[in-house]
Amino acid sequence: MEYNNHVAMKWAESAEKHYPIADGIHAIQNRRVFLPAFDVDPETGEVVDLIVGPARDGQLLEVFVHRRAPRTVYIFHVLHFRPKTAARARAIMTAQNEEGKK
Secondary structure, three states: OOOOOOOEEEEOHHHHOOOOHHHHHHHHHOOOEEEEEEEEOOOOOOEEEEEEEEOOOOOEEEEEEEEEOOOEEEEEEEEEOOHHHHHHHHHHHHHHHHHHHO
């Protein structure tokens, strides 16, 4: 699923706890990293995708979303891009690259 204007975006109240919705939208639209299946939500069992992109002021944000049918993105987490998220993303991408070489 592409994260663009053809997708409905729904926001959890928690998504705007730290940053305005406009910053989350900016990060999604200007994403630098899209990592599908970054995690699984322990409460719902839904797959969590990671998007990393800049806020309107340029600070990198991590945005966690669930892709829901049909063509709906549920944004539930927008926060500054934390080192632990970066380390996990790097580990996943490295593992995927190694798997692709086999």
